[in-house]
Amino acid sequence: DSVFSHVARAPEDPILGVTVAFNKDPSPVKLNLGVGAYRTEEGKPLVLNVVRQAEQQLINDRARVKEYLPIVGLVEFNKLSAKLIFGADSPAILENRVTTVQCLSGTGSLRVGGEFLARHYHQHTIYIPKPTWGNHPKVFTLAGLSVKYYRYYDPATRGLDFQGLLEDLGSAPLGAVVLLHACAHNPTGVDPTIQQWEQIRQLIRSRRQLPFFDSAYQGFASGNLDADAQSIRSFVADGGECLVAQSYAKNMGLYGERVGALSIVCRTADVAGRVESQLKLVIRPMYSNPPIHGASIVAAILRDREMYNEWTIELKAMADRIISMRHQLFDALRARGTPGDWSHIIKQIGMFTFTGLNSQQVAFMTKEYHIYMTSDGRISMAGLSSKTVPHLADAIHAAVA
Ligand code: PMP
Numbered sequence: 001d002s003v004f005s006h007v008a009r010a011p012e013d014p015i016l017g018v019t020v021a022f023n024k025d026p027s028p029v030k031l032n033l034g035v036g037a038y039r040t041e042e043g044k045p046l047v048l049n050v051v052r053q054a055e056q057q058l059i060n061d062r063a064r065v066k067e068y069l070p071i072v073g074l075v076e077f078n079k080l081s082a083k084l085i086f087g088a089d090s091p092a093i094l095e096n097r098v099t100t101v102q103c104l105s106g107t108g109s110l111r112v113g114g115e116f117l118a119r120h121y122h123q124h125t126i127y128i129p130k131p132t133w134g135n136h137p138k139v140f141t142l143a144g145l146s147v148k149y150y151r152y153y154d155p156a157t158r159g160l161d162f163q164g165l166l167e168d169l170g171s172a173p174l175g176a177v178v179l180l181h182a183c184a185h186n187p188t189g190v191d192p193t194i195q196q197w198e199q200i201r202q203l204i205r206s207r208r209q210l211p212f213f214d215s216a217y218q219g220f221a222s223g224n225l226d227a228d229a230q231s232i233r234s235f236v237a238d239g240g241e242c243l244v245a246q247s248y249a250k251n252m253g254l255y256g257e258r259v260g261a262l263s264i265v266c267r268t269a270d271v272a273g274r275v276e277s278q279l280k281l282v283i284r285p286m287y288s289n290p291p292i293h294g295a296s297i298v299a300a301i302l303r304d305r306e307m308y309n310e311w312t313i314e315l316k317a318m319a320d321r322i323i324s325m326r327h328q329l330f331d332a333l334r335a336r337g338t339p340g341d342w343s344h345i346i347k348q349i350g351m352f353t354f355t356g357l358n359s360q361q362v363a364f365m366t367k368e369y370h371i372y373m374t375s376d377g378r379i380s381m382a383g384l385s386s387k388t389v390p391h392l393a394d395a396i397h398a399a400v401a
Helices: 016-024 048-060 076-085 107-121 134-145 162-171 194-206 227-237 271-288 291-303 304-338 359-369 389-400
Strands: 098-104 125-128 146-151 178-183 210-215 242-247 259-265 352-354 379-380
Touching: 048 291, 048 304, 076 098, 076 259, 076 291, 098 107, 107 210, 107 242, 107 259, 107 271, 125 134, 125 162, 125 291, 134 146, 134 291, 146 162, 146 352, 162 194, 194 227, 210 227, 227 242, 259 271, 259 291, 291 304, 291 389, 304 389, 359 389
Parallel strands: 125 146, 125 178, 178 210, 210 242
Antiparallel strands: 098 259, 242 259, 352 379
């Protein structure tokens, strides 16, 4: 008899479980719009040319060894990551008041940031948008924070519930931590406008709340790296403090390499140095130090002007293909006369469309059309192609008719 015989089977992860179900389906027309990973027009995963080039450089360099990185990761990677997100001329960087540590992609950066706050910040409540990426509440709860929600999405308009957001942050405690999606909000695809960001910034600063940005899609939303970092940069420009979790999963297609960074912008260089010393105490017993390969790829690309430029071109091509899928799907529904206003498909931004389809409609589309997506009606536009748009449009049409 096993000492583990009492262990109950846990449910599949709600997002990754979609792929498990997809893999079991023998249908030739099946379509996986669940997980947020980029696919080409041919439905294939994409390794960027510039990533291949960087890997070739790494292989050719016989001097490279596989020694451990420091606890904080590859120092050059950290510097370049801070420049990428805050801007090369950011005063916070020039004044040495940013500490950046390499972490295990976006998820690991959120987790390390969360644990640091649980140990060293006076407020242990983090406000996250409703809805948000399903892993957020779990990551922050396990990091030792207590999670509360602020209103974000209005199902009636399939847009931002700006009034609700302002009310909820306005009544959240002084000093509370506030999680903000830097751009391409997941799962809704709904971002505040620049004017709305400015109001959010003023409110958060007036309540002395601490912004924690999750930047999983820089460059992937608009196709422009600077535009997608604008929300963060406006908070850094006011001289206040914040945290930023960066992921290279989407914008460099480095999903499985697990490359990301946590930056903490502080008031002074002295504070930043002490904060970094404590981040090391969070990281060391968790995984000792981060992996070397992915960070070396990123550093090779970011340090070289030509490779950097090639990256921005490849990145824009991915963003443009996704935007084009939005227009094709919208047009296909219009052509079918599908009941309802589907303009949110082209108004929303980033990898996902929050369709407004309910869980029964999703279940119907999976059963009858072999289309896989999360039960909240979120579809990954990156998983669509010109060939599969008609099939999806037929399914949506049948589901809402
Ligand atoms: N935050 C958000 C909003 C995300 O959508 C994702 C990826 N789905 C992540 C963080 C983390 O991704 P990763 O750990 O792969 O970088």
